[in-house]
Amino acid sequence: MFPKKELAQLVVSACHQYNIDTVVISPGSRNAPLTIGFSNHPNIETLSVVDERCAAFFAMGIAQQKQKPVAIICSSGSALLNYYPAIAEAFYSNIPLVVISADRPRHLIDIGDGQTIRQENVFANHILFSANLIEEEGQLENNKSVLAEALKEAVFKKGPIHINVPFNEPLYETVDKMASFDFDNVIANELKQSVSYDKLNSIWNSFSKKMILVGSSFPDEALQDVLSKFTEDETILILTETTSNLYHSKFVNSIDKFIFPLTETSFLELQPEVLLTIGGMVISKKIKQFLRKYPPKHHWHVDELKSMDTYHCLSEFVQVKPIVFFERLMNEKVDVKSNYQKYWLTKNKERVEKHKKYLANTEYSDLKSFEVVLNFVPDNSQVQISNSSIIRYSQLFDLNTTLRVFCNRGTSGIDGSTSTAIGAAFADKKQTTFITGDLSFFYDSNALWNTNIPNDFRIIILNNAGGGIFRFIPGPLTTNATNYFETPHSLTAEHLAKMYNFDYIAASNLEELNNGLNDLYLESDQPKIMEIFTPKEINDVVLKNYFKNL
Numbered sequence: 001m002f003p004k005k006e007l008a009q010l011v012v013s014a015c016h017q018y019n020i021d022t023v024v025i026s027p028g029s030r031n032a033p034l035t036i037g038f039s040n041h042p043n044i045e046t047l048s049v050v051d052e053r054c055a056a057f058f059a060m061g062i063a064q065q066k067q068k069p070v071a072i073i074c075s076s077g078s079a080l081l082n083y084y085p086a087i088a089e090a091f092y093s094n095i096p097l098v099v100i101s102a103d104r105p106r107h108l109i110d111i112g113d114g115q116t117i118r119q120e121n122v123f124a125n126h127i128l129f130s131a132n133l134i135e136e137e138g139q140l141e142n143n144k145s146v147l148a149e150a151l152k153e154a155v156f157k158k159g160p161i162h163i164n165v166p167f168n169e170p171l172y173e174t175v176d177k178m179a180s181f182d183f184d185n186v187i188a189n190e191l192k193q194s195v196s197y198d199k200l201n202s203i204w205n206s207f208s209k210k211m212i213l214v215g216s217s218f219p220d221e222a223l224q225d226v227l228s229k230f231t232e233d234e235t236i237l238i239l240t241e242t243t244s245n246l247y248h249s250k251f252v253n254s255i256d257k258f259i260f261p262l263t264e265t266s267f268l269e270l271q272p273e274v275l276l277t278i279g280g281m282v283i284s285k286k287i288k289q290f291l292r293k294y295p296p297k298h299h300w301h302v303d304e305l306k307s308m309d310t311y312h313c314l315s316e317f318v319q320v321k322p323i324v325f326f327e328r329l330m331n332e333k334v335d336v337k338s339n340y341q342k343y344w345l346t347k348n349k350e351r352v353e354k355h356k357k358y359l360a361n362t363e364y365s366d367l368k369s370f371e372v373v374l375n376f377v378p379d380n381s382q383v384q385i386s387n388s389s390i391i392r393y394s395q396l397f398d399l400n401t402t403l404r405v406f407c408n409r410g411t412s413g414i415d416g417s418t419s420t421a422i423g424a425a426f427a428d429k430k431q432t433t434f435i436t437g438d439l440s441f442f443y444d445s446n447a448l449w450n451t452n453i454p455n456d457f458r459i460i461i462l463n464n465a466g467g468g469i470f471r472f473i474p475g476p477l478t479t480n481a482t483n484y485f486e487t488p489h490s491l492t493a494e495h496l497a498k499m500y501n502f503d504y505i506a507a508s509n510l511e512e513l514n515n516g517l518n519d520l521y522l523e524s525d526q527p528k529i530m531e532i533f534t535p536k537e538i539n540d541v542v543l544k545n546y547f548k549n550l
């Protein structure tokens, strides 16, 4: 059974030809032709999620793991606007999210028809392409070319696109056969790259203090191998974020711990002459502040697609795959004497020792709990982390090097981390642990309203009864409006767990935490939530003392 509407058939064909094999559908009538078309396609998996905000983040989690576009489909009206948080996240995290909205034809907009808003170009500020299709005789070629253009953007530029598809009624008519539509050159990559290697090599080889900083990246063994070779060059210090998914004993893997204790004089020593950045968003506020205040002579960002001037000193956007660039640098490397790397790696070792010593004697708190949790997360599994303190705690630890770590840092929202984690767990097939704060968890609790959650999915909530971050950062506690920052509450996830068929484990001290984590990772025929209740009056003190002790 197929939709009778040619336009719906065209959209389905285009998505298939552009290699989209997963579509998340939210319910509605106006999108019925698309729902019928996609759900009957033999090569496309369709998944149903009611809440559009969750559906979009869920799809984003799948696209993040599969590294290919995933489509989301919804009805007209405010349904579409609920996609916006995930669209913004996908825009800044370079995730190909194909947004397809059903709409009414133009003559029915703003005349008092129901469930109708101005949908065309509605995401204009955070979208790679907006395609506004038209359901009229003679529009086939135009619709085809605009669809192709949109889908190409999603595939090759890795970001969100919006396809708005107006349908006249009737919406539910079907036929037995689909027409065939051919889209030319669907896999041709049009990116042109030209890099002035001679100039860059000569700069690179003339300095003795070079820093490579890696932001969020999908795990990439080849990149890790090439970068590992750079550790043999004593002029180079490599800093990697938790979400870089790169590991080596000579990389500084926990940037905040490394940077925090530095004084003015040591900042001058650390200031690189050349800064080479790769990857996406950088979490560490401290490294951003440092590099903005002590800018390098040259900052190059190496990426196939895009670059941002995060440190206000970008001198060169090197538009090429990082691995290609690194190989060229390596081949033309000249030996330069330097104690830059050795000095800073020694300093880093001292920090690691202090970290261990402090944590060995730390009382039950968010920080201590996070350490214990990390000891239990199984090797070779995936970890999704929500925003706020949790992702910042992760930047203090040298993580198990077999883990794959992700966080929605495109916009750092607390609004879709659970849904993203569920999408990622669904796509990855490996065990996934989602570690989250309580506000982030309760905010996106509709994420659990999803029939595609794997049984080995685990949620760990550090419940400090509010936004713990606001007790730590300077500012909120000095005001008389703290409740509006911290938003204290006494909610627990217990009832949600019951409602959504999750096993539930609670812990309120170290012993319960250890026992609970043992149980958490036992096999089960339903997913599990572990809720760790921590003392909010102590958490910020423990963290402040941690930094003092470094």
Ligand SMILES: Cc1ncc(C[n+]2csc(CCOP(=O)(O)OP(=O)(O)O)c2C)c(N)n1
Residues within 6 Å of the ligand: 387, 388, 389, 390, 412, 413, 414, 415, 436, 437, 438, 439, 440, 441, 464, 466, 467, 468, 469, 470
């Ligand atoms: C959608 C959205 N709204 C508001 C914020 C601002 N914000 C940042 S952290 C935070 C509190 C998070 O609390 P919780 O998840 O409990 O984590 P904790 O601070 O306790 O680690 C808020 C409200 C945000 N990042 N995203």
